[in-house]
Amino acid sequence: xxxxxxxxxxxxxxxxxxxxxxxxxxxxxxxxxxxxxxxxxxxxxxxxxxxxxxxxxxxxxxxxxxxxxxxxxxxxxxxxxxxxxxxxxxxxxxxxxxxxxxxxxxxxxxxxxxxxxxxxxxxxxxxxxxxxxx
Amino acid sequence: xxxxxxxxxxxxxxxxxxxxxxxxxxxxxxxxxxxxxxxxxxxxxxxxxxxxxxxxxxxxxxxxxxxxxxxxxxxxxxxxxxxxxxxxxxxxxxxxxxxxxxxxxxxxxxxxxxxxxxxxxxxxxxxxxxxxxx
Amino acid sequence: xxxxxxxxxxxxxxxxxxxxxxxxxxxxxxxxxxxxxxxxxxxxxxxxxxxxxxxxxxxxxxxxxxxxxxxxxxxxxxxxxxxxxxxxxxxxxxxxxxxxxxxxxxxxxxxxxxxxxxxxxxxxxxxxxxxxxx
Numbered sequence: 001x002x003x004x005x006x007x008x009x010x011x012x013x014x015x016x017x018x019x020x021x022x023x024x025x026x027x028x029x030x031x032x033x034x035x036x037x038x039x040x041x042x043x044x045x046x047x048x049x050x051x052x053x054x055x056x057x058x059x060x061x062x063x064x065x066x067x068x069x070x071x072x073x074x075x076x077x078x079x080x081x082x083x084x085x086x087x088x089x090x091x092x093x094x095x096x097x098x099x100x101x102x103x104x105x106x107x108x109x110x111x112x113x114x115x116x117x118x119x120x121x122x123x124x125x126x127x128x129x130x131x132x133x134x
Numbered sequence: 135x136x137x138x139x140x141x142x143x144x145x146x147x148x149x150x151x152x153x154x155x156x157x158x159x160x161x162x163x164x165x166x167x168x169x170x171x172x173x174x175x176x177x178x179x180x181x182x183x184x185x186x187x188x189x190x191x192x193x194x195x196x197x198x199x200x201x202x203x204x205x206x207x208x209x210x211x212x213x214x215x216x217x218x219x220x221x222x223x224x225x226x227x228x229x230x231x232x233x234x235x236x237x238x239x240x241x242x243x244x245x246x247x248x249x250x251x252x253x254x255x256x257x258x259x260x261x262x263x264x265x266x267x268x
Numbered sequence: 269x270x271x272x273x274x275x276x277x278x279x280x281x282x283x284x285x286x287x288x289x290x291x292x293x294x295x296x297x298x299x300x301x302x303x304x305x306x307x308x309x310x311x312x313x314x315x316x317x318x319x320x321x322x323x324x325x326x327x328x329x330x331x332x333x334x335x336x337x338x339x340x341x342x343x344x345x346x347x348x349x350x351x352x353x354x355x356x357x358x359x360x361x362x363x364x365x366x367x368x369x370x371x372x373x374x375x376x377x378x379x380x381x382x383x384x385x386x387x388x389x390x391x392x393x394x395x396x397x398x399x400x401x402x
Contacts, residue, residue, distance in 0.1 A: 076323070235397060247364075
């Protein structure tokens with residue numbers, strides 16, 4: 001079936017915020033009882049993750065990612081002037097999509113699993129598409 | 135079609151063990167000739183990987199992951215007392231699912247590709263669901 | 269539907285080169301209007317990424333991955349003599365597959381999203397399979 005899309009406005013260079021409800025709403029609207037939900041963002045400096053809605057964790061995640069692949073560095077891509085080489089690298093590793101199970105016409109996630117949009121080079125307006133398969 | 139599930143009992147804080155046979159059995163039972171197998175674990179401190187069944191590699195993988203994102207550290211999440219912030223971060227990056235090809239009514243993996251459950255905050259009883267699409 | 273496959277010849281131990289056109293050709297040939305494209309490589313020392321076609325970024329990606337998980341190191345797996353433990357670890361984290369959206373009978377990627385094969389232990393002949401779901 002055709003994808004449904006929504007937009008988000010990110011804040012700051014690095015931003016991490018929840019999108020579970022927006023995706024769940026599309027899943028429920030599809031009336032698909034059992035299937036797979038494919039969430040995709042068509043950007044090279046953003047990605048999607050799934051984990052716990054806990055402010056300490058969200059801060060730790062950000063700090064750890066930027067410790068491993070810092071914004072500042074001797075990057076070739078940054079000769080182009082955008083300074084976002086690390087955002088491209090992180091998005092390549094973490095991936096700009098998630099695949100999720102649907103059961104009983106709803107996302108069938110674990111108790112602590114929530115869905116987050118990870119902006120790595122904002123602020124920008126970003127798109128997210130949701131496709132459902134059965 | 136509805137998912138099939140199985141449980142595993144993990145041992146130790148960090149555990150990495152094979153689940154290829156359990157998943158292959160479900161694939162064969164489905165009688166789907168060509169399709170996709172979606173394996174998902176509904177936890178935020180565990181994930182799934184695919185690679186070689188070789189004890190040296192499995193040890194190297196563990197050591198490398200814990201070198202990059204150590205259990206001990208100045209994590210905000212650990213103020214909650216569980217001490218598992220690194221498990222949440224690793225699961226977010228590696229993902230708690232795998233997508234796999236089915237051909238000739240069987241997982242169509244490479245010669246050296248096997249499937250492993252990665253426990254990051256055990257020991258616990260963990261669930262794994264398998265959905266098949268054609 | 270059955271998968272379509274193609275082979276690539278990699279050059280050097282570490283190689284990163286584009287495969288967007290080969291995959292897009294298979295998608296267009298399938299005549300599927302809306303769906304999902306599952307690209308899989310059946311190897312444990314290679315993987316697939318999606319990001320920008322920009323030589324500086326491609327160089328930065330290589331350097332960053334090898335800084336975090338270097339070829340040389342005190343790896344158990346390397347007692348087997350192949351010296352490719354880091355390739356197995358990187359492939360396990362980044363994954364040997366991509367899931368991609370199809371819309372209007374074509375890959376529905378973002379403006380800057382292109383698809384790359386990442387060789388981590390070449391040179392070798394590698395296979396890639398493409399399956400399409402609707």
